[in-house]
Amino acid sequence: MTERQRPPAEELYTEELANLARQDRGPKPPGWRLSPQAIRSFIMGDEKLGIRAKIVGQSSLRCLVTLATNRGLMLVGEPGTAKSLLSELLAAAICGTSTLTIQGSAATTEDQIRYSWNYALLLAEGPTPKALVPAPLYHAMKRGQLCRFEEITRCPLEVQDTLLSVLSDRVLAVPELPGEDGLVFATQGFNLIATANTRDRGVNEMSAALKRRFNFETVFPIDDLKTELALVKRESERWLKNSGVPEPLADDVLEVLVTTFRELRAGLTESGDATDRLSTPMSTAEAVSVAISVGVRAHFLRQDVANPADVVECLVGAAVKDNSEDRVKLKRYFEQRVSKRKGAHWKAFFDARKVLEK
Ligand SMILES: Nc1ncnc2c1ncn2[C@@H]1O[C@H](COP(=O)(O)OP(=O)(O)OP(=O)(O)O)[C@@H](O)[C@H]1O
Ligand SMILES: [Mg+2]
The missing domain is CATH 3.40.50.300 (P-loop containing nucleotide triphosphate hydrolases)
Structure with missing residues (x-):
């Protein structure tokens, strides 16, 4: 059937x-x-x-x-x-x-x-x-x-x-x-x-x-990071399996993705600092779609597992739709916020920012 x-x-x-x-x-x-x-x-x-x-x-x-x-x-x-x-x-x-x-x-x-x-x-x-x-x-x-x-x-x-x-x-x-x-x-x-x-x-x-x-x-949107992370993980895993991608996204890749979505949605970092809010709605449903694209991209284009650079590639299409100001805000977010984050996954995310110029 x-x-x-x-x-x-x-x-x-x-x-x-x-x-x-x-x-x-x-x-x-x-x-x-x-x-x-x-x-x-x-x-x-x-x-x-x-x-x-x-x-x-x-x-x-x-x-x-x-x-x-x-x-x-x-x-x-x-x-x-x-x-x-x-x-x-x-x-x-x-x-x-x-x-x-x-x-x-x-x-x-x-x-x-x-x-x-x-x-x-x-x-x-x-x-x-x-x-x-x-x-x-x-x-x-x-x-x-x-x-x-x-x-x-x-x-x-x-x-x-x-x-x-x-x-x-x-x-x-x-x-x-x-x-x-x-x-x-x-x-x-x-x-x-x-x-x-x-x-x-x-x-x-x-x-x-x-x-x-x-x-x-x-x-309302989901209010805490842990719950949203768990949901995006569960949903993307299910959809990736459905799309023929065997490997789900690693936790650190998901963390980068979901944190970025939440901060750009609220205009506030997890530690409480103000940042730009995008005009595009950065919803949980959108985060799930981006997570799926990230997995699909890595598997079908590179036969590899997804990394933070794949997130930057897929993020652009979701975050910058009809408002070119959003691209500027996204770049600023990388320079001001992502650059200060600790951990190899955040560094890899920051290093891939040149994609935003295209
Ligand atoms: N609180 C939540 N609980 C479970 N899933 C959620 C939640 N928030 C977002 N999602 C994710 O969003 C997807 C559903 O989005 P849905 O299309 O129902 O949103 P919507 O509010 O109807 O959006 P729109 O206004 O664009 O129609 C779910 O499949 C799930 O992945
Ligand atoms: Mg709907």
Whole structure:
């Protein structure tokens, strides 16, 4: 069988979810597959049950409470802070599917959210339930599952407002269909998880009416180095193996990479000194991608293990995107901060800085 590049969470963790369901004695909100306690263990990890944390440094408890109420959940935060991952895990654990997902963009239309028509059937038979093509929101309401709405704030405001009546009355009207077929009532278990990132187009423009129908949960970057290092190590190891790279990154290479990301993200060194903050978001997700590139580069280009110079090569593409000022800031960071660090790995990192000139 051809292997999937990235299976959805419910497939990746089928066994874990089944084990949790077997042992779950906690009360479950109507329509949920697991109790909030079991879902918390699934997401935040549980040593006793042998489950590892999938989201680190955040609490998912408030999200779970919101999803059991009549309000939608809105995850907001900087790019790359695992909002999408959290929403995927929540959906997989609560209703067994994380794929009823709408990807918000400037081109998203109501059809892609609610339903559209099979035009051949529509012309032949007129509007009938058979000619209706359900979109994720329709499916989720009918089946009592969670609908995910990614990057909701990238959609035009009038499209976002499609959700107003669904979130308050829990019913979707299909005016073309007569009688009962024209109303889709949400069944138990239905709710909506939206994500929005603060860099693109913030939530400020979202209508007050829609804001009121969501509980907002801010997702923050991981706040300590040790936790972030462990996460980047674990994730890059998994992805590198997937990409055919046998050797994971050495700890000192990871330390250089993650420390640099954290300092350029916060504009503050680990020892508390001010430094330049880049305009590009230096997120944990981005650090994982750079770690993967570093490993791939070393293995496929040199048949060797990765070193700090590979980090400089791969860092440039992640840190300097559309703002040339960032290159200047990056160079300054090397001269002022990296130069003072002790250890052979930091020296090798500093010595490779000429790549920044290219
Ligand atoms: N707190 C965290 N716990 C676990 N993984 C994290 C965390 N923060 C970042 N990550 C990493 O980020 C990846 C997920 O990023 P994701 O796409 O979910 O971020 P996002 O917040 O949705 O970003 P964007 O706003 O760009 O859509 C994970 O696969 C993981 O490698
Ligand atoms: Mg996302």
